Amino acid sequence: MKLGVHIADFTFPGGPRTLAQDLTGIAQAAEENGFARVSVMDHVWQISVVGPEDHDMLEAYTALGYLAARTSTVELLAWVTAVVYREPGLLAKQVSTLDVLSGGRAMLGIGAAWNEAESRGLGLPFPPTAERFERLEEALQICLQMWSDDDGPYRGDHYTLERTLNVPQPLRRPPILIGGGGERKTLRLVARYAQACNLFDTPDLPHKLDVLRAHCDREGRDYDDIEKTVMAPFPVGADGAGVDDFLATLRRLADLGVAHVHGRPAGMWDRRVLDVYGERVIPVVAGW
Numbered sequence: 001m002k003l004g005v006h007i008a009d010f011t012f013p014g015g016p017r018t019l020a021q022d023l024t025g026i027a028q029a030a031e032e033n034g035f036a037r038v039s040v041m042d043h044v045w046q047i048s049v050v051g052p053e054d055h056d057m058l059e060a061y062t063a064l065g066y067l068a069a070r071t072s073t074v075e076l077l078a079w080v081t082a083v084v085y086r087e088p089g090l091l092a093k094q095v096s097t098l099d100v101l102s103g104g105r106a107m108l109g110i111g112a113a114w115n116e117a118e119s120r121g122l123g124l125p126f127p128p129t130a131e132r133f134e135r136l137e138e139a140l141q142i143c144l145q146m147w148s149d150d151d152g153p154y155r156g157d158h159y160t161l162e163r164t165l166n167v168p169q170p171l172r173r174p175p176i177l178i179g180g181g182g183e184r185k186t187l188r189l190v191a192r193y194a195q196a197c198n199l200f201d202t203p204d205l206p207h208k209l210d211v212l213r214a215h216c217d218r219e220g221r222d223y224d225d226i227e228k229t230v231m232a233p234f235p236v237g238a239d240g241a242g243v244d245d246f247l248a249t250l251r252r253l254a255d256l257g258v259a260h261v262h263g264r265p266a267g268m269w270d271r272r273v274l275d276v277y278g279e280r281v282i283p284v285v286a287g288w
Contacts, residue, residue, distance in 0.1 A: 001254050001285040003277065004037030004262040005030040006079055006231070009046065010056040012269050019056065022269045023063070024070045029271050031074045033278025034286075038067060039079035039109065039262065045118040050264075053118075061094045068102035075105050079231075079262065080179035080198070082113035084125045084132055088139035089161050092146040099170035106170065108143060109198070111179035112136045112186070133185045134158060140176065140193045147173045177229065183211045191215035196227035196260070201249070205230070206256060227259050234263035236281065238272040243280050250281075254288040 005026065012022040027038050040063045041047070046055035060078040067076055076098060081091065091108075099106035112132040113119070119126035127135070138156040145154055146166040154161040175195040180186040181204075190197040190212060199208050209228065216223040230253055235242045253261060265273050 001250060001258070001288040002036035002260050003034075003282055003285070004039060004075075004260060005035050005268065005274070006039045006041075006262050006264050007268075008041045008050050008264050010058050011046075011051065012056075016056060019058075020066070023058075023067070025271065026268050026274070027067050027071050027074065029268075029274040031071050033274050034282040035074060035274070035277070036260065037075040037077065037107070037262065038071065039077050040064060040067075042078040042081045042085065042109075043115060043118060044122055044124075045115075047115065061098065064098055064106075065101065068098060068105070071105075072103070073105070075107055076102055077107035077109040077177065080109035080111040080177065082115070082119075082124075083110055083136045083139050084113050084119070084127065088135075088142040088159055089146065089164065091139065092143040092166060095143070095174050096147070096166055096168070096170045099172065099174055100168055104171035106174045107177055107196075108174045109177040109179060110136065110139065131158070133189075137189060137193075140178075140189065143176070144193070175227075177227075181208045183208070187212045188215045188219075190226060191219040191221050194226065196229050198229045198231060198262070201230050201232040201253065205253075209256060228257050229260040229262060230258050232261050232263050234265040234277075236265065236273070236276055238267065238270055238276060240276050240280060243276070246281065247284060250285050251288070254285070 030038050040060050042060040045053045046057050064076050095106050095108050116126050135158050138159050142154050146164045151165045154164055177196040177198055178190045178194045179198040181199050213223045236246050267273050
């Protein structure tokens with residue numbers, strides 16, 4: 001099992017003047033402590049489960065490009081990109097660029113989008129749910145075509161690309177993580193297109209995994225080829241409080257087949273917080 005750091009709140013104690021320094025410190029401390037991934041949200045306003053909407057929020061791919069220059073081993077991704085915020089051809093180009101400049105460490109985290117308020121607020125498109133899922137599937141097809149030898153046209157119901165030229169190609173085809181646990185659409189798309197799913201540590205997690213397995217069977221996909229990731233609380237404090245309970249949670253998730261757990265360590269700008277994970281959690285779960 002591996003762990004990842006999700007940076008969802010950029011309101012650090014020093015404010016915007018030290019934000020870049022604080023962000024660098026978090027990403028480098030995560031890398032040095034053995035975290036496998038560092039992600040940022042793809043939102044333009046803060047979301048209510050994290051903080052007030054006027055908390056500091058950075059644009060995702062600008063932030064990831066910055067982090068690519070300040071890290072060397074962690075995988076980098078938006079957890080997860082709102083499909084309607086960027087045209088898919090440009091999104092494929094952005095992820096390709098991130099992969100090249102990071103030395104092959106980019107992933108595409110993507111979902112159907114849900115935050116109507118910020119979309120309306122900044123004039124971003126936000127079509128009805130059914131259309132967003134249609135656009136998500138077409139975006140996945142476009143990215144895969146642009147990351148292949150086929151630079152021909154793409155014509156879908158929502159997107160038309162006359163030529164899917166993409167030079168330079170990513171150093172590796174970026175693994176695709178699809179966020180969300182919708183049983184009829186999202187998990188079907190995971191089975192059809194993705195290398196990883198993202199679910200939450202809720203009581204229905206075993207059921208969601210069973211649904212994914214059933215979709216894999218229908219799609220002719222090996223269920224074991226899909227990395228099961230879970231977004232969960234990271235409650236361990238700088239003094240190590242909560243380590244045993246967190247390890248018990250990770251053991252339970254590992255027994256379900258979860259290979260990657262991602263979350264927001266509280267107060268992560270304090271180097272001591274990430275050090276505790278590196279000393280007392282990551283070495284333990286590495287063999288699970």
